[in-house]
Amino acid sequence: EAQVTQNPRYLITVTGKKLTVTCSQNMNHEYMSWYRQDPGLGLRQIYYSMNVEVTDKGDVPEGYKVSRKEKRNFPLILESPSPNQTSLYFCASSLLAGVNYGYTFGSGTRLTVV
Amino acid sequence: TQLLEQSPQFLSIQEGENLTVYCNSSSVFSSLQWYRQEPGEGPVLLVTVVTGGEVKKLKRLTFQFGDARKDSSLHITAAQPGDTGLYLCAARKTGTASKLTFGTGTRLQVTL
Numbered sequence: 404e405a406q407v408t409q410n411p412r413y414l415i416t417v418t419g420k421k422l423t424v425t426c427s428q429n430m431n432h433e434y435m436s437w438y439r440q441d442p443g444l445g446l447r448q449i450y451y452s453m454n455v456e457v458t459d460k461g462d463v464p465e466g467y468k469v470s471r472k473e474k475r476n477f478p479l480i481l482e483s484p485s486p487n488q489t490s491l492y493f494c495a496s497s498l499l500a501g502v503n504y505g506y507t508f509g510s511g512t513r514l515t516v517v
Numbered sequence: 518t519q520l521l522e523q524s525p526q527f528l529s530i531q532e533g534e535n536l537t538v539y540c541n542s543s544s545v546f547s548s549l550q551w552y553r554q555e556p557g558e559g560p561v562l563l564v565t566v567v568t569g570g571e572v573k574k575l576k577r578l579t580f581q582f583g584d585a586r587k588d589s590s591l592h593i594t595a596a597q598p599g600d601t602g603l604y605l606c607a608a609r610k611t612g613t614a615s616k617l618t619f620g621t622g623t624r625l626q627v628t629l
Contacts, residue, residue: 407559434615445605493559
């Protein structure tokens with residue numbers, strides 16, 4: 404089944420403790436992206452990657468890192484999480500980054516930082 | 518300021534009613550997409566529109582892209598409880614194919 408897999412689905416952590424949210428897609432998509440979803444603010448792009456070793460900042464990149472060493476994987480790293488990073492996170496991928504291409508989303512990771 | 522304004526924010530209707538939700542902006546877009554998101558899941562793509570004035574139909578759902586490519590509407594005919602969810606529009610500005618910007622969504626509830 405073609406899908407984007409995120410892990411974990413739920414995570415509660417403490418301020419300052421480094422964490423990684425994994426994202427993997429099995430569709431050979433070139434483009435991958437991370438979003439966070441907050442009430443009243445909608446989905447906001449954190450980082451995106453056009454291909455292996457090519458990443459760039461989205462609208463809200465502060466406090467996050469990403470890497471794209473393999474085509475299928477695009478982990479999101481929070482080096483020192485803070486409570487304002489409590490949110491619902493989604494990884495998404497698309498075949499290419501063109502106007503006709505839609506995203507396939509993962510099921511989300513609900514992160515709580517206390 | 519939100520790039521994409523969706524209205525209404527919330528809509529509660531009974532099964533069988535028709536409804537329209539709107540996605541508006543002051544910017545011109547190269548393409549616009551509609552997604553539906555159900556609780557506990559990621560958004561799922563419904564449609565992509567690219568040409569100004571374009572109309573696409575997906576069963577009881579009709580999508581229209583404005584002539585000037587600044588706005589879009591989603592019309593649902595004879596709504597069913599299975600249509601319940603958060604409807605999101607998302608658009609790419611001309612020249613920025615890598616960046617898909619989402620609206621804040623319309624939350625639809627269809628009751629029996």
